[in-house]
Amino acid sequence: xxxxxxxxxxxxxxxxxxxxxxxxxxxxxxxxxxxxxxxxxxxxxxxxxxxxxxxxxxxxxxxxxxxxxxxxxxxxxxxxxxxxxxxxxxxxxxxx
Amino acid sequence: xxxxxxxxxxxxxxxxxxxxxxxxxxxxxxxxxxxxxxxxxxxxxxxxxxxxxxxxxxxxxxxxxxxxxxxxxxxxxxxxxxxxxxxxxxxxxxxxxxxxxxxxxxxxxxxxxxxxxxxxxxxxxxxxxxxxxxxx
Numbered sequence: 454x455x456x457x458x459x460x461x462x463x464x465x466x467x468x469x470x471x472x473x474x475x476x477x478x479x480x481x482x483x484x485x486x487x488x489x490x491x492x493x494x495x496x497x498x499x500x501x502x503x504x505x506x507x508x509x510x511x512x513x514x515x516x517x518x519x520x521x522x523x524x525x526x527x528x529x530x531x532x533x534x535x536x537x538x539x540x541x542x543x544x545x546x547x548x549x
Numbered sequence: 550x551x552x553x554x555x556x557x558x559x560x561x562x563x564x565x566x567x568x569x570x571x572x573x574x575x576x577x578x579x580x581x582x583x584x585x586x587x588x589x590x591x592x593x594x595x596x597x598x599x600x601x602x603x604x605x606x607x608x609x610x611x612x613x614x615x616x617x618x619x620x621x622x623x624x625x626x627x628x629x630x631x632x633x634x635x636x637x638x639x640x641x642x643x644x645x646x647x648x649x650x651x652x653x654x655x656x657x658x659x660x661x662x663x664x665x666x667x668x669x670x671x672x673x674x675x676x677x678x679x680x681x682x683x684x685x
């Protein structure tokens with residue numbers, strides 16, 4: 454009967470279900486909160502190291518630097534991600 | 550979505566909201582006990598900001614639309630640090646999306662000992678980003 458019929462999920466309901474199913478990493482969050490005093494310093498250091506203008510004479514490295522620089526901006530307050538990016542900068546940009 | 554529908558959805562999600570707060574609080578307490586953070590944080594549901602610009606399509610009724618993260622014990626937090634903690638929480642997209650769909654519209658970070666607090670509109674930090682692109 455019509456009143457027992459289950460409502461079909463809308464686009465919004467499907468999106469909400471997907472968001473609720475996402476894995477939350479609370480440990481990462483608290484480690485970021487704990488390292489909050491170092492985040493700003495690390496961010497500035499990485500910006501200096503990976504600024505694309507530094508690599509004007511090396512086009513390949515400049516492309517990599519652009520990508521890494523963009524990632525640094527999006528992970529500005531994420532200490533763990535910034536540390537990972539630091540490793541990538543050292544390997545991909547700073548080695549001879 | 551009608552008002553009644555919104556209220557029913559909010560009510561249905563109350564168990565999930567409680568589960569989210571419990572998970573946050575147990576992780577905060579473990580981090581504090583293991584000395585990996587210097588301040589004990591506790592999340593709880595509270596009234597949100599009364600300004601209508603804070604509200605979004607999934608907002609809970611005003612009295613329950615805020616999520617407060619309070620510093621309960623440990624070292625006091627200066628305002629700059631309160632802002633930084635808020636930014637760190639809001640830079641975690643999975644967390645922001647979850648708070649959004651669990652009907653919160655205001656994030657408040659408060660130090661209960663000094664009474665200082667800062668609040669943010671959750672919807673400003675919301676981006677469905679990859680989720681929408683993935684579905685196409």
